[in-house]
Structure formats: structure tokens, C-alpha cells
Amino acid sequence: MQVLRPGPILVALAAAVSIFATSCEKKTAAGSTSGDAGARSDAHAGEIVFGEVSSLTGQEATFGASTHNGIMLAVKEINEAGGIDGKKVRVITYDDQGKPTEAAAATTRLIVQDKVHMVIGEVASSRSLAMAPIAQSNKVPMLSPASTNPRVTEGKDYVFRICFVDPFQGTVMAKFARETLKIDKVAVLRDVRNDYSVGLANYFVESFGKLGGTIVLDQSYSAGDIDFKAQLTSIRAAAPQAIYVPGYYTDVALVARQARELGIQVPLLGGDGWDSSKLYEIAGDALEGSYFSNHYSLDNPDPRIKSFLEKYEAAFGQASDAMSALAYDAVMIAAQAVKTAGSTDGAKLRDALAATKDFEGVTGSITIDSDRNAVKPAVVLSIKGRKPVYAATVDP
Amino acid sequence: MTELAQHLINGLSLGSVYALIALGYTLVYGVLQLINFAHAEVFMLGSFAGFYSARWLPMFREEPRFLAILAVAMAACAVVGLAIERVAYRPLRGKPRLNALITAIGVSMLIQSVGQLPFFMGPSPQFFPSLLADGQLLDLGGVSLRKLQAVTFVSAVVLMVGLHRLIFHTRLGTAMRAVSFDARTAALMGIHPDRVIAFTFVLGSALAAAAGILVGMSYPRIEPTMGVMLGLKAFVAAVLGGIGNVKGAMAGGILIGLVEALVVGYGTSSYRDAVAFGILILVLVIKPSGLFGRAVTEKV
Numbered sequence: 001m002q003v004l005r006p007g008p009i010l011v012a013l014a015a016a017v018s019i020f021a022t023s024c025e026k027k028t029a030a031g032s033t034s035g036d037a038g039a040r041s042d043a044h045a046g047e048i049v050f051g052e053v054s055s056l057t058g059q060e061a062t063f064g065a066s067t068h069n070g071i072m073l074a075v076k077e078i079n080e081a082g083g084i085d086g087k088k089v090r091v092i093t094y095d096d097q098g099k100p101t102e103a104a105a106a107t108t109r110l111i112v113q114d115k116v117h118m119v120i121g122e123v124a125s126s127r128s129l130a131m132a133p134i135a136q137s138n139k140v141p142m143l144s145p146a147s148t149n150p151r152v153t154e155g156k157d158y159v160f161r162i163c164f165v166d167p168f169q170g171t172v173m174a175k176f177a178r179e180t181l182k183i184d185k186v187a188v189l190r191d192v193r194n195d196y197s198v199g200l201a202n203y204f205v206e207s208f209g210k211l212g213g214t215i216v217l218d219q220s221y222s223a224g225d226i227d228f229k230a231q232l233t234s235i236r237a238a239a240p241q242a243i244y245v246p247g248y249y250t251d252v253a254l255v256a257r258q259a260r261e262l263g264i265q266v267p268l269l270g271g272d273g274w275d276s277s278k279l280y281e282i283a284g285d286a287l288e289g290s291y292f293s294n295h296y297s298l299d300n301p302d303p304r305i306k307s308f309l310e311k312y313e314a315a316f317g318q319a320s321d322a323m324s325a326l327a328y329d330a331v332m333i334a335a336q337a338v339k340t341a342g343s344t345d346g347a348k349l350r351d352a353l354a355a356t357k358d359f360e361g362v363t364g365s366i367t368i369d370s371d372r373n374a375v376k377p378a379v380v381l382s383i384k385g386r387k388p389v390y391a392a393t394v395d396p
Numbered sequence: 397m398t399e400l401a402q403h404l405i406n407g408l409s410l411g412s413v414y415a416l417i418a419l420g421y422t423l424v425y426g427v428l429q430l431i432n433f434a435h436a437e438v439f440m441l442g443s444f445a446g447f448y449s450a451r452w453l454p455m456f457r458e459e460p461r462f463l464a465i466l467a468v469a470m471a472a473c474a475v476v477g478l479a480i481e482r483v484a485y486r487p488l489r490g491k492p493r494l495n496a497l498i499t500a501i502g503v504s505m506l507i508q509s510v511g512q513l514p515f516f517m518g519p520s521p522q523f524f525p526s527l528l529a530d531g532q533l534l535d536l537g538g539v540s541l542r543k544l545q546a547v548t549f550v551s552a553v554v555l556m557v558g559l560h561r562l563i564f565h566t567r568l569g570t571a572m573r574a575v576s577f578d579a580r581t582a583a584l585m586g587i588h589p590d591r592v593i594a595f596t597f598v599l600g601s602a603l604a605a606a607a608g609i610l611v612g613m614s615y616p617r618i619e620p621t622m623g624v625m626l627g628l629k630a631f632v633a634a635v636l637g638g639i640g641n642v643k644g645a646m647a648g649g650i651l652i653g654l655v656e657a658l659v660v661g662y663g664t665s666s667y668r669d670a671v672a673f674g675i676l677i678l679v680l681v682i683k684p685s686g687l688f689g690r691a692v693t694e695k696v
Binding site: 062224 | 407521669
């Protein structure tokens with residue numbers, strides 16, 4: 001044999017890549033799993049079982065970790081107060097590594113094998129979109145705490161969410177940019193591999209145009225990229241007054257740094273995907289004066305929010321973000337639905353969830369509308385001194 | 397014009413990173429005909445070695461501290477590379493090549509997954525500290541060249557030239573080339589192929605560590621999965637230049653960096669990765685030996 005004949009080895013590369021795509025799933029089950037067969041409602045006598053699918057590892061790991069903390073805090077409180085009608089709540093958690101395929105596999109497992117009464121998850125819309133059809137076809141209610149893409153709940157009467165949707169969130173930022181910041185020209189930098197980011201960018205572009213603004217350039221990147229200088233160089237040449245980057249925090253932080261390195265001084269605008277303490281750590285001062293829309297604000301004086309933040313900090317030793325607050329509310333709403341339904345039957349739970357009205361949660365008053373989305377106001381936060389500071393509330 | 401100049405600078409600095417990683421692929425391939433997929437993970441570990449040593453090393457003068465951290469990370473990765481070779485690849489020598497390739501993928505995924513456990517690096521991205529003060533080095537009518545970009549480019553070129561000299565102008569390099577040419581005959585000439593191969597891994601891994609630190613400084617978000625995409629791109633660069641060829645890896649890396657910058661600048665940014673991997677397919681179809689590789693007839 002002799003050197004320089006890469007052919008056959010490279011063929012195997014194709015196989016390698018496909019192995020990467022389907023690597024095995026990691027599990028972290030909280031509590032033991034009962035292996036009973038039979039009807040869902042009989043499978044877990046004397047307890048209520050929720051299934052959680054979260055990105056505990058991977059790119060958006062803080063989303064998963066925050067969600068998991070929020071869920072655990074809520075479950076602990078419910079159980080300490082005696083459970084739901086005397087039944088304790090148990091949560092089975094699977095990690096999806098931030099991959100839609102893993103999220104789908106985890107959902108199937110939760111429903112078919114673990115026979116959970118309700119599925120709670122995901123944060124990322126791309127993962128929720130993979131999970132929703134499975135919950136729907138098995139007639140098990142699914143409650144997403146934070147997926148804002150409209151298609152998550154569209155046409156699926158077992159799928160609910162307790163946050164606002166992207167058309168609203170995109171409009172909020174377009175309105176804020178146009179009316180409060182008085183900006184005419186915006187460039188968009190979207191993550192093409194991410195349903196959430198693409199959706200949000202589309203709604204922003206549409207509303208911003210309607211309000212009389214101009215989109216000077218629409219660029220894209222792929223989640224996980226580390227170099228955005230090429231896109232930003234083109235954006236610099238287009239001279240916008242702000243850049244809309246509706247991505248997730250890890251990418252946004254690098255985008256911000258590189259924008260400043262290229263001498264772009266205009267503010268960046270974004271959505272709830274920015275909300276993570278890692279954003280400020282990685283971006284440093286690069287995001288000073290930038291704005292993003294979010295589900296709630298930490299510096300809200302409401303006593304309910306204050307007490308939640310204190311409990312959260314005492315339990316986990318870190319400040320809560322929107323994801324944990326939404327997850328907390330999701331479990332509380334799920335528990336309320338179980339209570340009103342008086343049963344763990346899927347159809348009854350669904351009806352109870354659909355009837356949620358004026359639920360006073362940490363993230364605001366939540367009413368589920370006929371499209372199974374929550375109707376609630378959004379806040380715009382500005383970044384000052386590496387912290388999000390309340391800037392405005394925009395009502396639906 | 398300003399825009400084009402800026403794109404070229406961006407492309408060069410990204411390309412030099414690809415080139416550094418590509419060197420590791422090409423070195424091992426040149427000697428063993430093995431595509432060492434775990435190389436991307438060694439690169440990632442290099443970043444983290446820099447991250448942790450920066451935490452423990454007290455602040456003193458910036459430049460010597462940077463060099464010290466670089467040395468620590470390169471040493472740590474050399475040990476990791478050596479261990480991977482000893483544990484995973486050496487037992488498979490003499491077996492079909494596909495076995496070693498699949499093992500390489502396994503090692504790569506193992507390091508990635510173990511790295512994501514909270515006990516090791518943890519799943520969430522970490523912030524890589526700035527080891528050297530960054531700032532504007534040049535500003536020519538709106539074309540910005542950052543200090544770190546220059547440092548990355550210069551370090552990459554220095555390491556590549558050093559590597560080239562080592563391979564072509566030292567006894568050890570001659571031994572590497574001899575093993576690459578024909579391991580059995582080389583052994584008859586008094587060369588220990590195992591030792592030479594181990595040394596190749598040490599060298600490749602140390603280069604990966606250097607790349608890891610340079611990437612960490614310019615793009616300060618490091619995470620256990622950071623090697624995947626960069627590793628694949630570097631692999632494309634190695635194939636483009638002619639895998640097994642050191643000069644080819646350098647040229648391939650810089651070419652891929654430039655192509656990406658120009659595709660995003662003047663084409664559509666969503667096709668960036670597609671173009672990079674499209675190049676891989678084109679090279680394999682049209683000129684499988686790459687830009688610098690020579691076609692060698694197979695002797696049986």
C-alpha cells in the first residue's frame with residue numbers, strides 16, 4: 001500500500017457524519033420509572049407524572065438548565081403543599097442535547113414507555129415543533145413554556161404554550177425601534193438553522209416595513225458559527241442604524257463582539273433568545289445600549305415576582321431568567337389543570353388547559369386563547385452595565 | 397474596495413485557523429493514512445487547557461504569560477494525543493484501516509460527550525479570557541485589522557514554517573517521511589515506526605492546542621462541541637490542499653477561509669457551509685489528490 005489514496009476512507013466519512021446525526025440519547029430520570037403496562041391513568045396510581053424534555057447539554061444548555069430548575073422549584077412547592085388532591089407530582093426528565101431529533105425521541109419515550117400525563121417542553125421552537133405532532137397523535141397534552149414560533153401549536157388541539165408568539169414579539173421590537181428609538185434603517189442577521197430566529201426575523205421585517213422603516217440588508221448565519229465578520233462587514237457597508245439579531249445568546253454574544261471590533265457602534269436588537277447570564281459574560285461590554293424583547297423583567301417591583309426571585313436564588317444560588325420563570329408557571333398551570341380536570345385523562349386535561357383564564361403567574365397574567373397561545377404583554381429590556389434593565393412594556 | 401479589503405483580512409485570519417487544524421489531520425494522514433477525527437476534539441481540549449491554565453496562572457506580564465499558557469496547553473494536548481494513539485489506535489495497527497477510522501470517530505464522540513458532563517467542562521459555553529490586549533492595529537480608511545487577527549495569522553505562519561522545517565530539515569522529520577513512505581522498510585533501516593508515529597501525534601496535537609488558544613482568544617466562546625464544525629472545515633481544507641501534504645494544508649485552509657468570507661460578502665450568507673462542503677465533493681470528484689498532492693500509483 002502507498003500514500004495518497006483517500007478515496008475509500010472518505011466514503012466512510014459519509015457514514016461517520018450520519019452517525020454524528022443520530023448519536024444516542026442521554027437520560028436523567030428524576031425518580032424511578034414504573035414499568036407498568038396498561039392504561040395511562042392506571043400506570044401511576046397515586047401520583048401525577050409530568051415528562052420534561054430539556055436541552056440540559058448542547059449549545060443552549062442554560063435554557064435547559066434554567067427550565068429544569070424552574071420546573072423542580074414548582075414541583076417542590078406543590079408537593080410540600082400536599083400535592084394535587086393528595087397526589088404527589090413526579091417529573092421524568094430527558095435531555096435532548098439541543099437536537100430536534102433527540103427531542104422527538106424523548107417525547108415518544110415519555111409518552112409510550114413512561115406513560116406521563118403531560119409533557120412539558122421545549123424552550124426552542126425547533127425542538128417543540130419536533131415534539132408537538134407526537135404529543136398530538138398520542139392525545140397527551142403538551143405545554144411549552146417558551147417556544148414562540150406560531151407553528152408549534154397551530155392545528156394541534158393538545159399542544160399549548162404559556163408565552164406570547166413571534167408575530168407579536170417581532171411586532172413589539174419593530175414598534176419599539178420605529179416609535180421609541182426613531183430608527184429608519186435596520187439590518188437583519190438571522191440564524192437560518194433555527195425556526196425561531198427565521199420566524200422572528202420575518203415578522204420583524206414585515207412589521208418594520210409596515211411602520212415605514214427600511215430593511216437595508218438581510219443576512220444569515222448558522223447556529224454554532226464562530227465567525228460573523230464577513231456578514232458584519234457587509235452590514236457595515238450598508239450603514240444601518242440598528243441590527244436585528246433574533247438568535248440565541250451564545251451566537252449573539254459573539255456577533256456583538258465582532259461588530260464592535262469592526263467598528264460598528266449601532267445598537268443590536270433581539271428577542272427572548274438573548275436571555276441568559278452567559279450573554280453578558282461572553283459579550284462583555286459589546287452589548288451596552290442594545291435592546292431585546294422578553295417575557296418579564298427582573299426589576300419588576302411586583303411582590304409575587306420578588307418572592308419567586310428570592311426563592312429561586314435561595315434554591316439554586318443564581319438569578320432566575322425568563323426561562324425558569326416560564327417553566328415555573330408552566331408547571332403551576334399544569335397542576336391547576338389537573339386539579340380542575342379532576343382526572344389525568346388526556347382529553348379532560350386538554351379541556352382544562354384550554355380553559356385557563358387570568359392565571360396570575362410570575363411572568364404575568366396568563367389567558368390561553370382559542371389558538372392555545374397565551375395572551376400576555378411583552379417587555380423590552382435595555383442592556384446597561386451588563387444587566388438587563390426594564391425599558392418599556394408593550395401590550396398585545 | 398474597503399469592503400473587499402476587509403473581507404480578505406477576515407478570510408485570511410479565519411483561514412489561518414483552519415490551516416492550523418488542517419495540519420494535524422494532514423500530518424497523521426501522511427504517516428498513518430488515518431483520518432484522525434479525534435483531532436477536532438484535541439483542538440477543543442487545547443482551548444479548555446488554555447482556559448483552565450489562565451485561571452490558575454497569576455497575572456504578570458502579558459506576553460510571557462500568553463506564551464506560558466500556550467506552552468502548558470500544547471504540552472497537555474501532546475499528552476492527550478499520545479494517550480489517544482496508545483490506547484485507541486496502536487492496538488489496531490495492521491488491522492483494516494476502516495477499523496481505525498471508526499475508532500477515531502468513536503474517540504471523537506467520546507471526548508465530546510464526556511466533556512459535556514458537568515464534572516468535566518460542562519455543557520454550557522465558557523468565556524475564554526483575553527490573554528493579550530486586543531485593539532486596533534491598523535485602520536486604513538475603514539479597513540480594520542485587529543491585533544488578535546495579526547497575532548493569529550503570524551502565529552499560524554510561524555508554526556507552519558517551523559513544522560515544514562522540522563519535516564524536511566531534521567533527522568526526525570526524515571524518519572517521519574520514511575515511515576510515511578514505507579513503514580516496514582523504515583523499520584529495517586533502524587527507525588522505530590511506533591515511536592515516530594507517537595511523535596507525529598504529539599506534534600499534531602500540540603498544533604491543535606495552539607489553534608485552540610488562538611481561536612479562543614479571537615472568538616471567546618468555547619464549548620465541548622466547538623471542534624465539530626471547525627474540525628470538519630479544516631478537514632475539507634486538508635483534502636482541498638491534498639491530504640498528507642503539509643503545504644497543501646496551509647494553502648487549503650487559507651483558501652477555504654477566503655472563499656467563505658467572499659461567499660458571505662458577495663453571495664448569500666446561508667450558503668457558507670454548503671459552499672465549503674461543496675468544495676470537498678468537487679475536489680474528490682475532479683482531483684482527489686488535492687491541489688498539492690501528487691497522484692501516486694498504488695503498489696500492492
